[in-house]
Amino acid sequence: MxxxxxxxxxxxxxxxxxxxxxxxxxxxxxxxxxxxxxxxxxxxxxxxxxxxxxxxxxxxxxxxxxxxxxxxxxxxxxxxxxxxxxxxxxxxxxxxxxxxxxxxxxxxxxxxxxxxxxxxxxxxxxxxxxxxxxxxxxxxxxxxxxxxxxxxxxxxxxxxxxxxxxxxxxxxxxxxxxxxxxxxxxxxxxxxxxxxxxxxxxxxxxxxxxxxxxMKEPKLLADDEIAESRRRNAAVKRRHASGFMRSSYLSNRDTTPVNARPEGESIEDFTCGVTVSGDTKHQDELSRYGYDAWLWVTVTHGVIDSGRNAGHPTLCVSLDGQEIGHIPALQEERHRGQVPPEGAVMMAHIPNSKNDKENGVYRLRLQMPAENDD
Missing domain, CATH: 3.30.420.10 (Ribonuclease H-like superfamily/Ribonuclease H)
Incomplete structure (x- = not known):
C-alpha cells in the first residue's frame, strides 16, 4: 500500500x-x-x-x-x-x-x-x-x-x-x-x-x-474547472442549509395529509418546497383546508399553456381530482427527471405565512426532492 x-x-x-x-x-x-x-x-x-x-x-x-x-x-x-x-x-x-x-x-x-x-x-x-x-x-x-x-x-x-x-x-x-x-x-x-x-x-x-x-504528480485545474467547482460547492452548501432549516421547521409539525390519498405510486420527499403557479385561481378549494394543511396531490407531466414560457414542459398539480396549477419552468428544469412518466402521488403544503394570512391568500407548495446538480 x-x-x-x-x-x-x-x-x-x-x-x-x-x-x-x-x-x-x-x-x-x-x-x-x-x-x-x-x-x-x-x-x-x-x-x-x-x-x-x-x-x-x-x-x-x-x-x-x-x-x-x-x-x-x-x-x-x-x-x-x-x-x-x-x-x-x-x-x-x-x-x-x-x-x-x-x-x-x-x-x-x-x-x-x-x-x-x-x-x-x-x-x-x-x-x-x-x-x-x-x-x-x-x-x-x-x-x-x-x-x-x-x-x-x-x-x-x-x-x-x-x-x-x-x-x-x-x-x-x-x-x-x-x-x-x-x-x-x-x-x-x-x-x-x-x-x-x-x-x-x-x-x-x-x-x-x-x-x-x-496520480504521479499534482494537477492544476483550468479557470473554467475552478468556476464550475465553486458553483457545485455553493449549490451543495445551499442544499445542506436549506435541508437543515426545512427539517427544523418540520420537526415541530404534524405533516400527515388531511385529505384522501389518490391511487398511484408516491414520492414522499420534503427536501424542497416548490411554488405552484395558478393556485391563486383556486382559493375556494385551498381555503377549505386552511393554513398549514398538508395535502395529497397528484402530479403529472404537461406543458405550460400560456405566457412567455408557453410550450415549456412542466409538472401539473391536481388536488382532489381538480387541477390547481403547475410548477414554473425554472423549477421544472431544476427537478427534471424526478417524477416518473406516469406521474406520482406527492405531498403539498399550504404555508402559514404572516403575509398570506394578512392578505387572505392561500398558496400551495409542492414537496420535491433536492434540486438536480446540473
Whole structure:
C-alpha cells in the first residue's frame, strides 16, 4: 500500500514514516447482510480485522463538538490492497437526534431505536483496529470521535498511523476550491453521489484513495474547472442549509395529509418546497383546508399553456381530482427527471405565512426532492 502514513499525535504535530508491505495474503471480499445480528456482525468484524492491513472507515455523528456522539460506523477492512470485509452498524446515542443531522444523513430517531449503544460497539471496535492503518476522508475528525466515545468508556486512545484522502486531494489538486468527498469524487471522475451514510462514504473514500495514490504528480485545474467547482460547492452548501432549516421547521409539525390519498405510486420527499403557479385561481378549494394543511396531490407531466414560457414542459398539480396549477419552468428544469412518466402521488403544503394570512391568500407548495446538480 503506497502513500504517506501520518501517526496520530493529539498534542503535537503529525510525523510521517514509510509504510511497510502488506502482512497478510489476500482474501475474498465479504459483504454484510442488512439483517445480520449486531453481536454476530461485530465478532465477524473482529475476526476479519486480524487478517487485515488497513481499515477505511467513516462515522456519522450527532454533531461536531466534544459533546457529540457516534450514531453510525461504516468500515472496509483491507488486505493486500483489496477489501475483504464490510462493517456497518448504527449506534444508539441516548440523546435526541437533531433535525439537521436527519436532513444530512437520512438517519431518524426511529432508526436508532433498538440499536446497540456505544458501550457494546466501541471497545471491541477499537481493540480490533489497533494494529491497522486508518484511511478516511478528513479522518482526524473520525479519530477524534472514536477517542471521545472511547474516553468515556475507559478505552486507550487511538494513535494509529493514518492516511487522509482530504490531505491527499489538497496535494494532488492544489488549486481546487473544495475538497469535500463529493467534490474529490468529481475531480477523480467517480460518478457517484455522497449519501452521508457511513459505509457508503467508506466505499467512496476507498475509491478516492486508490485513484489519488495512482496520480504521479499534482494537477492544476483550468479557470473554467475552478468556476464550475465553486458553483457545485455553493449549490451543495445551499442544499445542506436549506435541508437543515426545512427539517427544523418540520420537526415541530404534524405533516400527515388531511385529505384522501389518490391511487398511484408516491414520492414522499420534503427536501424542497416548490411554488405552484395558478393556485391563486383556486382559493375556494385551498381555503377549505386552511393554513398549514398538508395535502395529497397528484402530479403529472404537461406543458405550460400560456405566457412567455408557453410550450415549456412542466409538472401539473391536481388536488382532489381538480387541477390547481403547475410548477414554473425554472423549477421544472431544476427537478427534471424526478417524477416518473406516469406521474406520482406527492405531498403539498399550504404555508402559514404572516403575509398570506394578512392578505387572505392561500398558496400551495409542492414537496420535491433536492434540486438536480446540473
Amino acid at each position: 503506497d502513500g504517506e502514513i501520518v501517526f496520530s499525535q493529539p498534542y503535537g504535530e503529525p510525523r510521517t514514516e514509510p509504510h511497510a508491505e502488506p502482512r497478510h495474503a489476500r482474501h475474498a471480499a465479504h459483504a454484510q447482510t442488512a439483517d445480520i445480528d449486531p453481536v454476530e456482525q461485530l465478532w465477524s468484524f473482529v475476526a476479519a480485522a486480524g487478517n487485515s492491513d488497513a481499515i477505511v472507515f467513516d462515522t456519522e455523528t450527532t454533531g461536531m463538538g466534544a459533546d457529540a456522539h457516534i450514531i453510525e460506523i461504516g468500515a472496509l477492512l483491507i488486505s493486500g490492497d483489496e477489501p475483504i470485509y464490510e462493517y456497518d452498524q448504527l449506534i444508539q446515542p441516548h440523546v435526541e437526534l437533531s433535525a439537521g443531522i436527519t436532513a444530512l444523513t437520512g438517519i431518524t430517531q426511529s432508526d436508532l431505536d433498538g440499536q446497540p449503544d456505544a458501550e457494546f460497539v466501541i471497545p471491541q471496535f477499537l481493540t480490533a483496529i489497533r494494529p491497522l492503518v486508518l484511511i478516511g476522508h478528513n479522518v482526524s475528525f473520525d479519530i477524534k470521535m472514536l477517542n471521545i466515545e472511547g474516553a468515556a468508556l475507559g478505552c486507550r486512545e487511538v494513535t494509529n498511523g493514518y492516511m487522509d484522502t482530504l490531505r491527499m486531494s489538497r496535494r494532488m489538486f492544489p488549486n481546487a476550491p473544495s475538497h469535500s468527498l463529493q467534490e474529490v469524487m468529481r475531480l477523480l471522475g467517480i460518478d457517484e453521489v455522497e449519501t452521508h451514510r457511513a459505509v457508503s462514504d467508506a466505499r467512496q473514500t476507498w475509491q478516492c484513495w486508490q485513484l489519488l495514490s495512482q
